[in-house]
Amino acid sequence: MLIKKGGEIPSSEITPKRLFFSRRTFLAGMATAGAAALTELGLRDLAKPAMTAQANAKIDGIQKSSFSTTETITPYKDVTNYNNYYEFSTDKYEPAGLAKNFKTRPWTLTIDGLVKNKKTLDVDSILKLSAPEERIYRHRCVEGWSIVVPWVGFSLSTLLKQVEPLGKAKFIKFTSLADAGQMPGLRAPVLHWPYVEGLRLDEANHPLSLLGFGMYGEVMPNQDGAPLRLVLPWKYGFKSAKAIVKITFTDNQPVNSWNESAPSEYGFYSNVNPNVDHPRWSQATERRLGEFRKRPTLMFNGYGEQVASLYNGMDLKKNF
Amino acid sequence: MKLRLLKVAIFLVCLVPLARLGLKGLHGELGANPIEVITHSTGDWTMILLLATLSITPLRMLTRQYWIIGVRRMLGLFAFFYGCLHFTTYIWLDKFFDVHAMLQDIAKRKFITVGFLGFVLLIPLAVTSTAGWIRRLGGKRWLALHRLIYVTAIAGVIHYIWLVKADLRKPLQYALVLGVLLAYRLVVHLAGKGNRKKVPTPTPQRVGVSEV
Numbered sequence: 001m002l003i004k005k006g007g008e009i010p011s012s013e014i015t016p017k018r019l020f021f022s023r024r025t026f027l028a029g030m031a032t033a034g035a036a037a038l039t040e041l042g043l044r045d046l047a048k049p050a051m052t053a054q055a056n057a058k059i060d061g062i063q064k065s066s067f068s069t070t071e072t073i074t075p076y077k078d079v080t081n082y083n084n085y086y087e088f089s090t091d092k093y094e095p096a097g098l099a100k101n102f103k104t105r106p107w108t109l110t111i112d113g114l115v116k117n118k119k120t121l122d123v124d125s126i127l128k129l130s131a132p133e134e135r136i137y138r139h140r141c142v143e144g145w146s147i148v149v150p151w152v153g154f155s156l157s158t159l160l161k162q163v164e165p166l167g168k169a170k171f172i173k174f175t176s177l178a179d180a181g182q183m184p185g186l187r188a189p190v191l192h193w194p195y196v197e198g199l200r201l202d203e204a205n206h207p208l209s210l211l212g213f214g215m216y217g218e219v220m221p222n223q224d225g226a227p228l229r230l231v232l233p234w235k236y237g238f239k240s241a242k243a244i245v246k247i248t249f250t251d252n253q254p255v256n257s258w259n260e261s262a263p264s265e266y267g268f269y270s271n272v273n274p275n276v277d278h279p280r281w282s283q284a285t286e287r288r289l290g291e292f293r294k295r296p297t298l299m300f301n302g303y304g305e306q307v308a309s310l311y312n313g314m315d316l317k318k319n320f
Numbered sequence: 321m322k323l324r325l326l327k328v329a330i331f332l333v334c335l336v337p338l339a340r341l342g343l344k345g346l347h348g349e350l351g352a353n354p355i356e357v358i359t360h361s362t363g364d365w366t367m368i369l370l371l372a373t374l375s376i377t378p379l380r381m382l383t384r385q386y387w388i389i390g391v392r393r394m395l396g397l398f399a400f401f402y403g404c405l406h407f408t409t410y411i412w413l414d415k416f417f418d419v420h421a422m423l424q425d426i427a428k429r430k431f432i433t434v435g436f437l438g439f440v441l442l443i444p445l446a447v448t449s450t451a452g453w454i455r456r457l458g459g460k461r462w463l464a465l466h467r468l469i470y471v472t473a474i475a476g477v478i479h480y481i482w483l484v485k486a487d488l489r490k491p492l493q494y495a496l497v498l499g500v501l502l503a504y505r506l507v508v509h510l511a512g513k514g515n516r517k518k519v520p521t522p523t524p525q526r527v528g529v530s531e532v
Contacts, residue, residue, distance in 0.1 A: 082352035090487035093351055143485070145353055190486045261486055280429055280482065282421075289352050293416060 056218035059132050059152050067208060068136035069302075074147040076216050078289050083223045084141065085242060086190055087176070087183040099222035102182055104243075107227050113173070113249035116164035123227050127213060129162070130154040134217070135210055137233035139240075140272045140301045146286045151231050152214030157205040165201065165249050172204045173197070173254035174230060175246035191257045197230070197241040198254030198268060200310075208233060208306055212240075234303040236270045267320040271311070272301035276320045323390045330391050334398040337365045338405070355413045362406035367480070367494050369399035370473045374501045381508070393449050396469070400446040403439050431482035438475030441468045473498050 081096045088095040107123040132152050140146040160172070178194035180186045186193050203209065210231035213220050220226035225242025232240050238258050248254075258266035265279055274284045274297040285294040300307050311319070341361055344350050350357045373395040380388045415422050425432045445466055447453070454462045477498055480491035 078352035086486075092353075145356070188487065188489065277428075280431055282425070282429075287353070287355065294414075 056221060058218055059214045061131055062152055062214075062217060063131050063133045065133045065135045067306075068134065068150075069138060069148060071136075071138065071148045072290075073136065073150055074289050079147055079149055079215070080221050080223060082289065084143075084237065085223060085225070086185050087178065087193070087195065087243070088185045088223070090185065090188070090190060095223040096221075098184055102222040102226070104222065104227040107245075109228060109245060109247065111159075111163045111247045111249075113247075114166040114169035114251060115249050116166060117162070119163055121162075123213075126159060126211075126228065130158045132214065135231070135233075137208075137210075137231060138301050139231075139233060139237055140286055140297065142236035142238055142266070142270070142278065142283075144281060144283070144286050146288050146297075146301075148288075150216055151210055151212045152217065152220075153210045153212035153231065155207055156209040156211045156230065157207070159211050160204060160247075163249075168251045169249035170201055171250045171253050172199050172201060173246075173248040173250055174199070174241045174244050175248070176241050177243040177245045191261050194245075195241060195257045196254060196260075197239055197256045199232070199239075200253075201249075203232075203307075203310060206307060206310065208303060234271055234300040234307045236266075236272060238266070239270050269311075269316075269319050271307075271316065271320075272297060273299060273316055273320065275299070276317055323387055326388070327391055327394060330394055334369065334395075334401075337361060337402070355409065359406065359409045359414070362402050362409060363480070366399055366402040366406050367473075367476050369395055369402060370469065370476060371494065371497050371501065373399055374469065374473060374498070378501060378504045397446060397449060400442045403442055407439050431479050434475045434482065435479035438472040438479060441472045441475070445469060445472075470502065 082092045083095040084092055085095040085099070088098040105123070108120050109123065109126060110118075110120045112118045131154070133154055134150050134152055136148060136150045138146060139149050174197045176195040176197075177183070178186055199209070210233075212225070212229045212231040213227055215221070215224060220229065225240075228244045229242040230240040230244065239256075253268055256266075256268060256270075258270075259268055272283075277283050283297055286297045287294050298304070341350070341358060345354060345358075373392055376388060376392040376395065380386050411417060411422060415425070426436050427433070445468055448457065448462065448465060457465065477491060477495045480494060481488060484491060
């Protein structure tokens with residue numbers, strides 16, 4: 001398979017820092033009717049984003065990746081305080097606090113199903129399988145917002161190679177942890193727990209598919225899916241399952257949690273597609289966190305060159 | 321005097337949500353997605369104030385404190401005020417005055433359609449909320465018109481239910497409160513029919529324009 005390198009973003013697409021901050025300032029100012037009277041300068045000082053002092057361990061020996069975008073990276077503070085992580089809470093501002101004491105060690109990942117060597121691996125032995133790479137990916141939520149995150153991990157295929165899938169294996173089911181003792185959101189029957197996601201084998205083995213265990217050069221914060229999560233930049237965010245404990249190779253298409261919850265709204269594929277609306281809202285545009293105006297959503301979230309061939313001949317309106 | 325104090329207190333309390341948004345916005349504390357926070361907060365306060373407005377009638381009858389009807393107009397107008405902010409957030413910060421996109425939204429998205437309907441129905445109520453309009457319309461017709469608030473409140477709850485992804489707990493709390501408030505009226509209405517008593521209609525004095 002011919003793999004195209006990460007699409008270079010034309011420099012015209014990148015938000016200049018100055019503009020980026022003046023938007024923030026504008027936003028901040030707009031919130032108060034009377035703020036118009038304040039000077040630009042005063043507002044700018046007040047609106048400066050607070051620095052977060054989190055003692056997260058640095059990851060050594062991170063390598064750069066040609067898949068990375070050069071777009072402006074979303075501030076760490078936003079990516080770690082705005083999380084759709086229903087095992088903790090349906091309020092995006094709550095997982096940061098609720099996941100503070102979440103235990104990510106010891107942690108094992110079981111790989112079973114249609115494979116030659118079923119395995120249960122310790123997370124630390126998984127992290128040694130390959131050198132960590134930084135992949136700066138766009139991340140688009142099905143709700144209509146997006147971020148740019150410098151993830152740290154390596155290709156999911158590196159892990160999948162360890163177990164030698166059988167010829168019959170066509171799909172992979174990913175199961176997230178469901179520990180009611182640690183995850184208060186599980187008390188609400190909002191979804192059927194545990195959270196389950198699925199991919200076709202070729203999607204999982206695609207070089208863009210990342211097994212993530214860090215971001216911003218540090219160990220993955222708990223609220224962002226530590227210790228192991230998927231990162232699938234061309235699919236809506238919910239496909240990138242967090243806190244994975246089990247990977248099962250199957251011959252039939254797994255039913256993913258959101259598809260089970262509302263089949264007409266969330267499909268198995270859930271590729272980012274501006275032409276296929278969510279039944280209740282348009283997917284044509286998105287709000288990049290930190291930006292004032294919405295921007296157009298790109299087909300496959302801008303990763304079409306790399307992944308479109310996976311879906312050749314498929315009706316994406318049907319297979320949404 | 322009691323009424324005057326209560327009105328001042330309610331007036332100030334009703335401004336608190338807006339002031340909080342303003343202050344937090346000014347200090348960059350509206351979180352990662354400030355526009356979403358503003359949208360949700362103004363929507364929530366529209367619902368809360370609609371329900372507060374609807375609770376005045378049961379409250380005054382149950383407590384026999386009939387004078388508190390005097391705060392109903394202000395609560396209703398504040399519900400409209402937050403509804404306007406909510407609507408403005410949508411047309412400005414969400415759609416950037418793209419009329420075509422908005423019309424498409426209103427036609428295509430059920431939750432927008434019903435939310436828009438609820439908002440539009442509040443406009444005549446806000447306009448005719450003065451004593452002058454009660455006089456001009458006559459108490460009975462005025463009362464009939466203002467029953468539209470039931471439609472708006474129901475539309476607001478449906479708007480919320482249709483927009484959430486999976487967690488229905490919060491919209492259902494609103495639905496429950498609204499259900500109780502409407503059920504109370506139904507019971508009173510049915511009991512009234514049995515007694516063949518005339519339902520009192522408001523007079524300009526009773527609903528009165530605020531002195532504040």
